[in-house]
Amino acid sequence: MSSSAGEQNRIHGRSRLASAALYLGLQMLVALIAMACFSLPLPAPPEKFALNPVSRIAAGGAEQTVDLPDFSSPKGDEAEIRYRTQFTYSPGAGPWAVFLPRFLVDAAVLVNGNEIGNSGVGLSAGKAQLNLPLIATIPSAVLKTGQNQLDILVRADPPISKHLEAVYAGPESELRPAFNTRTKLFVVLPQIFSAWRVLLGLILAMIWASRPLEYDYGFLTLALLVGAGRLAFLDYNSAAALPYIGMLVVFESALFVSFAYAFLGRKQPGWQPLLFLPGVLIPLLSLAGGDTATKFAFLLLGPPTVLFQAGIIAVILARAAIAGGGKETYIFGSAMTIIIVTVLHDAATLMNLLPGPKYYFSVQAYSAMLIACGILLAARFVQALRKIDGFAQQLIVKIAEAEEKLKQSFAREEARKRAEALSAERERLMRDLHDGLGGQLVRIVALSEQDHEGAVPTGEAARAALRDLRLVIDAMEDVEGDLLLALASWRERTAQHLRVHGIALDWQVRAKPSDLTFPDLRPWHMIQIMRLLDEAVTNAVRHSGAATISIILRTEQKAGERARIHITVRDDGRGLGEAQSNPPGKFGLANMRKRAALCGATLTIESDVYGVSVDLALPESFPNEPSPA
Known part of the structure; x- marks a missing residue:
C-alpha cells in the first residue's frame, strides 16, 4: 500500500x-x-525633414546643443524647457507644418516667435501615458522664404522628466500620414477599447443579474x-x-x-x-x-x-x-x-x-486584457448555454421517448379495458338473449309439443322471439349516445306491432335534441330501456283496451333538482282496475322496475279511469356497471 x-x-x-x-x-x-x-519602429516622416541637432535652453538662459531624442533633464525643477532650431522654407510645395512624434507632458510650437500649436489646451493635456503626437500647420503669414526659427516648449512637472523625441518641419502632405497613423494607434484605438469596456461591462452586468x-x-x-x-x-x-x-x-x-x-x-x-x-x-x-x-x-x-x-x-x-x-x-x-x-x-x-x-503601453494592454477576460467569461457563458441547450435537447428526446412508452402503455391498458368491457358486454348480451330470446325459444318448443285446443299459436311465439332478437341487434348499434336515434328502430317496430292490433301510436318529443344525448349510454342500457318500454306497450295492448298509446320524450325539472329526461308510455284505456292493488304480481311490473334499477333510472306507474301512465326518469349519467335492484 x-x-x-x-x-x-x-x-x-x-x-x-x-x-x-x-x-x-x-x-x-x-x-x-x-x-x-x-x-x-513607429511610422515617421521622411528623414530629410528631421531637424537635428537642436539647442536646449534652460530657464536661466544657458544654451546647449543636444541630439534628438533628448531624454536628459537639466538639473533643477524647471517646469518648462525650450528647444530651438531652424528650418529652410521653399515656397511651392503646399502648406507646411511642424510634427512632434512624442514629448512629455505638453508642448507648444512657435515659428518666428508666433505660437502655432499647443497640446496643453486640449482634452489630452497632461496625459503623459497617451503617447499623443502633435502636428501644427504653419500659417503662410508666419513663414519666411529661407531660414525660419522654430521653438519647442516642453512642459512637465516634477518628478516627471522632460522629453523630446524628434522634430519634423516640411510640407504637411509629407508629415500628415505619420501623424494619422500614430493618432489611430494612440487615440482612436484607446477610444475603441473604452467603448468596448463599457459595452462588455453592460453585457456582463446583464449576465450577472441572471x-x-x-x-x-x-x-x-x-x-x-x-x-x-x-x-x-x-x-x-x-x-x-x-x-x-x-x-x-x-x-x-x-x-x-x-x-x-x-x-x-x-x-x-x-x-x-x-x-x-x-x-x-x-x-x-x-x-x-x-x-x-x-x-x-x-x-x-x-x-x-x-x-x-x-x-x-x-x-x-x-x-x-x-x-x-x-x-x-x-x-x-x-x-x-x-x-x-x-x-x-x-x-x-x-x-x-x-x-x-x-x-x-500599459493602458492599451490593460484595456485589451480586460476585454479579453470579458470575452472569455462571455464565451464561458455561451458554452454553458450550449450545454444547457444540449441537455434540453436530450431532455426533449427522453421526454418524447417516455411519452411514446406512456402512449403504448395507455394503448395496452385501453385495449385491456376494451377487451374487459367487450367481455362484460358479451356476458350481458348473453344473459339478455337467454332471458328474452332463450325464453321465447323454450316457449316455442313447449307449444309445438302441445296439440290440445286453446294453446297459443306457435307462430305468434316465434314472432315474439324474432322481435326480441331484433331488439337486441338494434341495441348493439353504435349511436354515440344519441337516445332518439337509438329508439328510432324500436319506434318503427312498435308502430307496426300496434297497427296489427288496431291501435294508433302517438310519438311526441318535447325535449331539445342536445338534452337527448348521453355520452355514457351503452348498448346494455338500451336493451334494458327497450325491453322495459316493450313490456309497458305489451301490457297496454293486452289489458287496457286502448285506442291510442302515446310515447312521450320530455324534459322535467323539479325545484332544487337538475333537469332529467323522462320517457312516458301512456294509454287511453281502462286502467289497471283490480290489478292496481297488487301491481308487482301482475303484468311483469316487478321485472320492469328491476330493469329501471339496473340503468340507474326511476320508474313510476300511475293509473286512473283515463288509462295507465308508465314514466321512466333517466339518470343524469348512466352507470358503468348494473346498479343493484
Missing part, C-alpha cells in the same frame, strides 16, 4: 514539475514577445465600469481630479484581484479589502499638500500598487495552472504577464531608466 502511494506521489510530483515548466516557459516566451514589440451567485461576472463588471467611468468623467489635466483618478485606478486593479479568485473558484482571502487601502490614501495625502504632493502620492501609490496587485494575480494563476488548470488559466496568465511587463516598462520609461523613445 505504502509503495503504491509513494509511486503515485512521485508521478504526481513529476506531473506538477512538467506543468510548472510548461507554464513558466510560456510566460517567459510571452514576456520576450512583449518586450520585442516595444522596440518596433446569475448573481457567479461573482466573477460581478467583479469584472465593476472593474470594467470603474475604468470606463474614470476615463470618461475625470480630466487628467485637472489637479483636483488626479487623486480620484489614482483612487479609481487602485480600486479597479483590486476588483480585478477579486475577479481572479472568483474566476478560479477560490474563496476570497480575508486580507483582500486591504488592497483598496492605497486608493483611499491617495486623496487623503493630496489634502495634506499642493499639486506636487498630489502627483507624488499618485506616482508612489498608484502604479506600484497596480504592479503589486498584478503580481498577486500572476502568483495565484501560476499556482492554479501548475495544479492542473485548464487552457483558460494559461490564457489569463499570459495576459497578466503582458500587463506586468508593460507596467514595468512604463514605470522605467517614466523614471527615464530606459533608452530610446518614451512610449507607454
